[in-house]
Amino acid sequence: MDGVTAYAAQIHQAIRARRSAGKMRAEAPPRAAIERILEAATWAPFHKCQEPWRFVVICGEGRLRLGEIAAQTVDVSTFPQAIHERVRAKERTKFARAPFVIAVIAEGGQSAIDSDENYASAAAATQNMLLAAHAEGLSGYWRTGRLARQPEILAALGVAPGERLAAFVYLGYAATEPVAAARAPLSQKVRWLDA
Template sequence: MELKKLMRERRSVHQFENKPVPVELVTELLDTAVWVPNHRMTQPWRFVIIQGEGRHKLAEIVRKFREANEPDPQKAKEIGQKLYDKFMSVPMFIAVILKVNDNAAIAEEDYAAAACLIQNFSLLAWEQGIGMVWETYPLLKLEAFREAFGVQPDERIIGSLHTGYPGKIPAGQARVSASERLTVMA
């Protein structure tokens, strides 16, 4: 597919088919996605894939967290189950884990490079008929989530990429053209 068309047609997917995504294909896409601008070539990322039965652990963490933070016990169980089911409907989770650099300038550059990597992966996956959404929910900071993904003390999860074959593709949303927000100084 032509890159311009691919960029305009890619969507964040929230509903997936109940069909596994081959780990080998995801690995191949990630191997290509890492070719991003990375000032100082720190390459601070690593990835953890959770799929199949491994998803139960994540879904349980979400359920327990939600139930513990809802005062109404009946509502807590309903919301907890809804979130559990939502997590179980995602075929694959890919955690993008970043080594945290103590130098603020390098840490910012590293995050920017990792964001580019996620965008590359998103486009490469879309080209293969695979959808995803980059999630940054606060739960990623929970110790239980960090433990589930094997995150070390000097690392952070910058995104959970919910990945699978699209069950529903959302309509595109209009964008403000760059020309409307462009200033040229000569």
């Protein structure tokens, strides 16, 4: 990268090289690394509401407890009877796809706008976590889907009414090589309003 300081080049490199690993090894990263990643999350920007996020670190047996709730709440009715148990078994292992899963919870707000902005802050905190994980030699995977909206899961995590689960960040060592990524040319995404 021409014309940038070494510091800027490192940051640009980290932003571009970060990738989500679908498969992670069972080996747990050190707790200190997870704490540094959580610390990085808390340096995200926010508006009005100071640090409008909370985190639940799901690990060890906690992953199985949530997996059991996932299995019990999955709607199997759209699947043939013969595979209902298989569908439930798959759900049971969902939180065990990584040694650590961080639930990122966005606080509610006094108004819909405040809630939106708190959610935006929690999303920024999530990206900080993904970048910090990458810097630690780990991979992060941001997931939402049914499990992030399932009332029984939210209750188990202590998500209060008005709060929103912004992300499950799966953290661990990548088990597979990252798939190369590409981005559209800036000209397709950017308009300069300069006159």
